[in-house]
Amino acid sequence: MEIRVGDIGRALSPMSPSGVVDVNGERLDARSNGRFIEAGSLVVVLHGDPTGYVVRKLEPGQTPPRLPEHGEPIHKADFQRNSIEVAQADRHERNETRKQLLQQWHHDRSVAVRLGPLTGLVSGVVGWSFGWSGRTDLGSIALLLGGSVVVGAFASVCLFTLAGWVTSMLGMFEGKAGYFPDLFATVAGLVGAALGFWWQYGTGDVLAIIPGVVGGATVFATVVYLLWWLARNALLSDAGD
Numbered sequence: 001m002e003i004r005v006g007d008i009g010r011a012l013s014p015m016s017p018s019g020v021v022d023v024n025g026e027r028l029d030a031r032s033n034g035r036f037i038e039a040g041s042l043v044v045v046l047h048g049d050p051t052g053y054v055v056r057k058l059e060p061g062q063t064p065p066r067l068p069e070h071g072e073p074i075h076k077a078d079f080q081r082n083s084i085e086v087a088q089a090d091r092h093e094r095n096e097t098r099k100q101l102l103q104q105w106h107h108d109r110s111v112a113v114r115l116g117p118l119t120g121l122v123s124g125v126v127g128w129s130f131g132w133s134g135r136t137d138l139g140s141i142a143l144l145l146g147g148s149v150v151v152g153a154f155a156s157v158c159l160f161t162l163a164g165w166v167t168s169m170l171g172m173f174e175g176k177a178g179y180f181p182d183l184f185a186t187v188a189g190l191v192g193a194a195l196g197f198w199w200q201y202g203t204g205d206v207l208a209i210i211p212g213v214v215g216g217a218t219v220f221a222t223v224v225y226l227l228w229w230l231a232r233n234a235l236l237s238d239a240g241d
Contacts, residue, residue, distance in 0.1 A: 003028065003053065006070040007045045011037050011055075021055055030055050048074035108183040112160040113153070115187055120152020121145060123194035132198050152190065159189040159217060167225070185225040192220025 009023030015037040021030045023045060029052040030043075037043060043055040044064055053074065058064065124145040127133045133144050163185045196216020200209045 002073045003045060003048075004074060005045060005047060005072045006064065006067050008058070008064055009043050009045065009055065011039050011041045011043055011057075014039050015055075018051075021053070023053075028053055032056065045074065108186075109160060111183060112156045112186045116152040116154070116156020116190060117149045118152070119187075119190040119194060120148040120150070120155070123152070123197070124148030127198055127201070132201060152194075155190060155193050155213075155217070156186065159186045159193075159221065163189070163221065163225075182225055182228075184228055185221040188224035189217040189221035192216035192218070195220075 003023055003026070007023050009021045009028075011019060011021050012027065013019040015021075015030070015032045017032040017034065017036075019030060019032075019037070019039075021028050021043055030045075031051060031054055032043075033046060033054055033056045035057060037055070037057045042058040042060075044058055044067075046054045046056055046067065047069075048054065124133075124147070127148075128135065128141055128144060133140075135141055135144055160183075163182045167182050167185075193213045193216050196212035196214070197209060199216070200212030203209070
């Protein structure tokens with residue numbers, strides 16, 4: 001049973017300040033908040049600390065006080081946990097970490113899916129504005145912009161998936177496991193793909209445009225990820241000094 005702030009118990013031994021108390025039928029190591037407590041006295045749980053629980057004596061007839069964080073569960077110190085509780089705590093921590101990663105993944109994927117079509121649209125507008133597309137009639141312009149949006153959406157999904165696969169492979173070298181798509185690398189890849197497309201667009205050769213798109217996306221995504229990785233390690237190194 002969880003011990004909570006404000007729980008009432010009884011001192012099983014004299015406390016000056018350390019001793020043993022019974023709370024909710026469980027024997028616990030505890031200490032008083034500075035005053036001597038006789039064995040058999042009623043006590044109220046104030047909070048926990050690395051040595052156990054901290055309690056205060058309740059005088060006969062005294063109404064239990066309403067404490068700050070009343071009713072909040074108190075996590076046991078490591079030395080108080082048995083093997084089952086340690087395993088449960090480890091499992092809970094892993095589940096919480098997995099939940100946070102999943103939430104981050106959903107958020108990043110949502111952003112990438114939105115940015116893909118937007119990047120494609122911007123790319124199409126820029127290409128048309130600067131005359132790179134060579135199109136002037138409304139039908140061709142609409143086709144260009146619509147195609148740019150579709151290609152941007154498709155590219156964002158591909159890049160996000162690929163970025164997750166690459167970063168998970170790299171994470172294995174750092175002792176990490178899991179699928180961790182990198183949003184910055186995805187966005188950089190979209191920009192690189194757009195630049196690679198317009199770089200080769202004038203050739204009119206699909207076999208030249210496709211490598212330009214793939215090459216631009218790869219170079220930009222790789223450079224941004226490596227810069228981020230170097231900056232992160234530099235910050236971690238400084239924090240550890």
